[in-house]
Amino acid sequence: MPRNATPLDSFDHAILDVISTDGRIAVTDLARRIGLSKSPTQARLKRLEAEGYVLGYHALLDPIRLGRSHVAFVEVRLSSTNEKALSEFNRAVRNVPEVEQCHMIAGNFDYLLKVRTADIERYRQVMAERLSTLPHVASTSTYVAMEAVKEGHF
Incomplete structure (x- = not known):
């Protein structure tokens, strides 16, 4: 666990699982998927970002369409x-x-x-x-x- 980081619970792990496959998910949809209301979900997501569990968001590009197969x-x-x-x-x-x-x-x-x-x-x-x-x-x-x-x- 990173220094000065809060231990992760099942909701934190659920958030990380969801955003690892859909980084553009709306907070309201994320909250619904993990079973929390919007405000605590948003607070948890911001904490996970601030503590370094989330390093960033990016687009997953298709290398074949880009000519790099x-x-x-x-x-x-x-x-x-x-x-x-x-x-x-x-x-x-x-x-x-x-x-x-x-x-x-x-x-x-x-x-x-x-x-x-x-x-x-x-x-x-x-x-x-x-x-x-x-x-x-x-x-x-x-x-x-x-x-x-x-x-x-x-």
């Missing part, structure tokens, strides 16, 4: 994992728009990237011109996704 997962091994090398890699990878996600991994490689492009040809170009030239990259391994079975919320 090709998904590849890339294992990245760095030549060095000292703090300077990690910071330099982290800073640089944030500037690659095709990288949708980047996770530091405890295992046989250092980072796992989720990369979205239009097709395999564009992926190959991104790999050659951007990913392989990131600071301290020693090697990569690519795994192409054939189908997304589950994506999204937790």
